[in-house]
Amino acid sequence: MSNSMLYQGYAARIEFSSEDECFIGHIAGIKDVIGFHGETVSELKAAFEDAVTDYLETCRAVGKAPQKPYSGKLMLRMSPEIHAAVATAAELKGQSINQWASDALNREASL
Numbered sequence: 001m002s003n004s005m006l007y008q009g010y011a012a013r014i015e016f017s018s019e020d021e022c023f024i025g026h027i028a029g030i031k032d033v034i035g036f037h038g039e040t041v042s043e044l045k046a047a048f049e050d051a052v053t054d055y056l057e058t059c060r061a062v063g064k065a066p067q068k069p070y071s072g073k074l075m076l077r078m079s080p081e082i083h084a085a086v087a088t089a090a091e092l093k094g095q096s097i098n099q100w101a102s103d104a105l106n107r108e109a110s111l
Helices: 041-062 080-092 097-109
Strands: 004-007 010-017 022-028 035-038
Touching: 004 041, 010 041, 022 041, 035 041, 080 097
Parallel strands: none
Antiparallel strands: 004 010, 010 022, 022 035
C-alpha cells in the first residue's frame, strides 16, 4: 500500500482524515504549500493533477520559475567502511558508484 502519488515529476503525500471523511494530499519536496483533497481515490488523483497543473500555470502567469521537487543530485555521508564496500560492489558489477547506488536505491524505492 502506498501513501503517495506522482504526477509530472511531483510527488504528493496522502493521508486520510477521519474527521473530514476524505483523503488529503500535499505536494512534497517543494517549499510552496500546495494541498488538495478528494472523497475517493479517483477524486483525489484528479485533484492532485489539477493542483500541479494550476501551480505550473500560476507560476507561468506571475513569471516565477516553478520549484522542482528534486534535482537528481544526492550527497551522502557514510563511514569509510561502507564507502569501501560500495566501491567494491560497484567495481564487481562493472559500474560506477553512482550507477550502482542509483540501481540499489531504485530497487529499494520500488520504482
